[in-house]
Amino acid sequence: MKANYIYELEMKVRDYECDLQGIVNNANYQHYLEHTRHEFLHTRGISFAALHDDGIDAVVARLTMAFKTPLRSGDSFVSKLRVEKTGIKYVFYQDIYRLPDLQCCLKSQVETVCLIDGRLGLCPELDRLLPTQNE
Amino acid sequence: MKANYIYELEMKVRDYECDLQGIVNNANYQHYLEHTRHEFLHTRGISFAALHDDGIDAVVARLTMAFKTPLRSGDSFVSKLRVEKTGIKYVFYQDIYRLPDLQCCLKSQVETVCLIDGRLGLCPELDRLLPTQNE
Amino acid sequence: MKANYIYELEMKVRDYECDLQGIVNNANYQHYLEHTRHEFLHTRGISFAALHDDGIDAVVARLTMAFKTPLRSGDSFVSKLRVEKTGIKYVFYQDIYRLPDLQCCLKSQVETVCLIDGRLGLCPELDRLLPTQNE
Amino acid sequence: MKANYIYELEMKVRDYECDLQGIVNNANYQHYLEHTRHEFLHTRGISFAALHDDGIDAVVARLTMAFKTPLRSGDSFVSKLRVEKTGIKYVFYQDIYRLPDLQCCLKSQVETVCLIDGRLGLCPELDRLLPTQNE
Numbered sequence: 117m118k119a120n121y122i123y124e125l126e127m128k129v130r131d132y133e134c135d136l137q138g139i140v141n142n143a144n145y146q147h148y149l150e151h152t153r154h155e156f157l158h159t160r161g162i163s164f165a166a167l168h169d170d171g172i173d174a175v176v177a178r179l180t181m182a183f184k185t186p187l188r189s190g191d192s193f194v195s196k197l198r199v200e201k202t203g204i205k206y207v208f209y210q211d212i213y214r215l216p217d218l219q220c221c222l223k224s225q226v227e228t229v230c231l232i233d234g235r236l237g238l239c240p241e242l243d244r245l246l247p248t249q250n251e
Numbered sequence: 252m253k254a255n256y257i258y259e260l261e262m263k264v265r266d267y268e269c270d271l272q273g274i275v276n277n278a279n280y281q282h283y284l285e286h287t288r289h290e291f292l293h294t295r296g297i298s299f300a301a302l303h304d305d306g307i308d309a310v311v312a313r314l315t316m317a318f319k320t321p322l323r324s325g326d327s328f329v330s331k332l333r334v335e336k337t338g339i340k341y342v343f344y345q346d347i348y349r350l351p352d353l354q355c356c357l358k359s360q361v362e363t364v365c366l367i368d369g370r371l372g373l374c375p376e377l378d379r380l381l382p383t384q385n386e
Numbered sequence: 387m388k389a390n391y392i393y394e395l396e397m398k399v400r401d402y403e404c405d406l407q408g409i410v411n412n413a414n415y416q417h418y419l420e421h422t423r424h425e426f427l428h429t430r431g432i433s434f435a436a437l438h439d440d441g442i443d444a445v446v447a448r449l450t451m452a453f454k455t456p457l458r459s460g461d462s463f464v465s466k467l468r469v470e471k472t473g474i475k476y477v478f479y480q481d482i483y484r485l486p487d488l489q490c491c492l493k494s495q496v497e498t499v500c501l502i503d504g505r506l507g508l509c510p511e512l513d514r515l516l517p518t519q520n521e
Numbered sequence: 522m523k524a525n526y527i528y529e530l531e532m533k534v535r536d537y538e539c540d541l542q543g544i545v546n547n548a549n550y551q552h553y554l555e556h557t558r559h560e561f562l563h564t565r566g567i568s569f570a571a572l573h574d575d576g577i578d579a580v581v582a583r584l585t586m587a588f589k590t591p592l593r594s595g596d597s598f599v600s601k602l603r604v605e606k607t608g609i610k611y612v613f614y615q616d617i618y619r620l621p622d623l624q625c626c627l628k629s630q631v632e633t634v635c636l637i638d639g640r641l642g643l644c645p646e647l648d649r650l651l652p653t654q655n656e
Contacts, residue, residue: 130421131434132548134541136594137303138435141537142311143281150277151400158460164401165408165459168272176277179316186310189435189541190428265556266569267413269406271459273570276402286535293595299536300543300594324406324570325563407573412581413551420547438542445591446547451584 121196122247123156126215128192139186145222146179149210152195153226160244167241171233174242177205178227185221187214193221199245204238205229206245256331257382258291261350263327274321280357281314284345287330288361295379302376306368309377312340313362320356322349328356334380339373340364341380391466392517393426396485398462409456415492416449419480422465423496430514437511441503444512447475448497454490457482463491469515475499476512526601527652528561531620533597544591550627551584554615557600558631565649572646576638579647582610583632590626592619598626604650610634611647 127148135141154164167174187193192215200207205227212222230239262283270276289299302309322328327350335342340362347357365374397418405411424434437444457463462485470477475497482492500509532553540546559569572579592598597620605612610632617627635644 130417131424132417132420132540132546134435135537136300136539136541136543137308137310138541142285142314143278143537146278146281147400147402150402154401163460165271165404173272175272175321176318178318179277179314181314183311183313190433265552266559267405267411267552267555269570270402271404271406271408273406278402282535282537285537289536298595300539325568406570407578407580412555412584413548416548416551435541443542445542446588448588449547449584449586453581453583456580 120247121198121211123152123159123198124194124196125152125155126192126194127151129187129189131189134189139188142181142183145181145183145212145224148193148195148212149208149224149226152197152210153208156197157245162241162244167239172239172241173231173234174206174228174239175231176226177229179224181222181224183222185214185219187212187221191215194218198247201243201246204236206242255382256333256346258287258294258333259329259331260287260290261327261329262286264322264324266324269324274323277316277318280316280318280347280359283328283330283347284343284359284361287332287345288343288363291332292380297376297379302374307374307376308366308369309341309363309374310366311361312364314359316357316359318357320349320354322347322356326350329353333382336378336381339371341377390517391468391481393422393429393468394464394466395422395425396462396464397421399457399459401459404459407456409458412451412453415451415453415482415494418463418465418482419478419494419496422467422480423478423498426467427515432511432514437509442509442511443501443504444476444498444509445501446496447499449494451492451494453492455484457484457491461485464488468517471513471516474506474508476515525652526603526616528557528564528603529599529601530557530560531597531599532556534592534594536594539594544593545596547586547588550586550588550617550629553598553600553617554613554629554631557602557615558613558633561602562650567646567649572644577644577646578636579611579633579644580636581631582634584629586627586629588627590619590624592617592626596620599623603652606648606651609641609643611650 133140133144195212197210208226210224268275268279330347332345343361345359349356403410403414465482467480478496480494538545538549600617602615613631615629
């Protein structure tokens with residue numbers, strides 16, 4: 117089954133993200149994934165920072181990453197995303213492909229939950245993230 | 252079953268690792284895990300950087316992280332590790348506990364493989380990482 | 387006298403770059419400056435990574451940064467640059483302005499030198515960085 | 522004149538701090554300096570995070586760094602600090618020396634000011650940072 121991504125963001129490797137192996141350090145993929153999610157939130161009118169100021173913190177509860185092909189200095193890439201709701205979790209499926217050859221670099225699954233004033237809760241505002249009929 | 256950790260490293264949160272939510276940004280846990288593995292390697296006489304210079308790159312193929320309790324500014328923590336060999340993979344089980352209350356903050360599983368001059372291979376040197384009889 | 391910038395790059399704050407004060411952590415401005423220089427190098431046909439592979443390392447010898455206005459979550463900005471040669475140094479004047487109001491956020495001066503196989507040296511290739519008649 | 526450091530902190534390079542040149546990326550020195558200052562604050566009973574929660578933000582207004590010798594994978598180092606008050610500024614002189622040979626790696630000057638609810642102000646609490654008679 118083909119993944120039905122509903123958002124994608126192009127980025128370029130920054131040299132400071134590469135480590136002494138000459139490839140992007142693994143932790144930076146988490147940065148790429150987070151930035152992609154937060155930019156996606158913006159397209160739905162949701163600001164991660166504003167949510168926090170309102171006492172709502174979307175946090176990652178569980179993360180799985182499969183590293184396929186390392187990105188290197190000079191590489192551009194596209195970070196793609198789809199999202200599903202399962203109980204109180206929003207599960208993001210986020211994959212990264214090198215450009216222009218679309219070689220798969222990373223496949224990941226990011227389970228997020230909402231903390232409202234520090235307690236697990238439902239944040240109906242986030243349902244705006246879910247795909248609409250036409251997506 | 253109790254985890255039989257064979258290495259542990261104490262660290263302290265650095266304020267620049269905290270993000271606008273006031274907690275350690277998730278990507279920094281990957282940094283903590285990596286630093287713990289590399290320090291563990293040193294105790295077995297293996298240098299990650301020297302391996303790289305010899306054309307051997309230990310890389311993470313797959314990573315799973317379960318975030319339990321966030322670390323905050325001022326927190327100290329201990330990062331614990333055990334390792335198993337499965338085929339050509341070295342699987343690290345790495346958990347992080349806040350100090351002094353030993354609250355579990357992160358549980359992770361890190362599957363690593365060896366690239367020798369860029370190709371998957373066996374690196375017998377790494378068998379030194381495996382627990383000895385007495386561990 | 388007006389600064390005659392010869393290169394500029396637009397970027398956007400990524401939330402993981404903000405710290406517990408809710409503003410971009412100072413160290414990230416160094417990242418912005420480095421990324422701007424390296425992208426500028428690319429426009430002149432020079433790759434920082436390829437230089438390193440050839441035994442030539444452009445390194446920062448001295449850096450001065452004046453922090454004017456902090457960047458925040460959601461901010462876009464433009465990073466501008468000009469460069470002068472003084473003896474064996476290439477001095478980059480790099481300033482960052484918030485968009486769209488062009489509020490000055492950072493003014494910096496970055497003195498770089500070349501290490502050739504680890505020793506201070508001249509790297510004529512870098513003279514391509516200097517402004518041409520029309521700039 | 523010999524610098525009269527009043528605080529020092531030992532640290533060790535973490536491999537993820539090294540970039541594709543195989544040396545600590547420059548931006549990480551800012552991290553080292555910040556962490557040293559914040560740990561120094563703790564010794565004087567001041568928490569950077571707690572200050573922020575009280576509406577007081579100590580921010581860097583100006584920073585000068587002279588890079589002398591690069592730190593590498595495996596290096597340990599000591600980060601030393603002294604501080605002076607000049608008008609409303611607290612000026613930190615912070616130097617980093619490699620261990621065990623005490624080779625100077627970085628010399629820096631960090632000018633900080635206080636923002637109280639976003640406005641430049643005096644924060645008498647910070648006078649506790651200044652050296653006492655016996656230092």
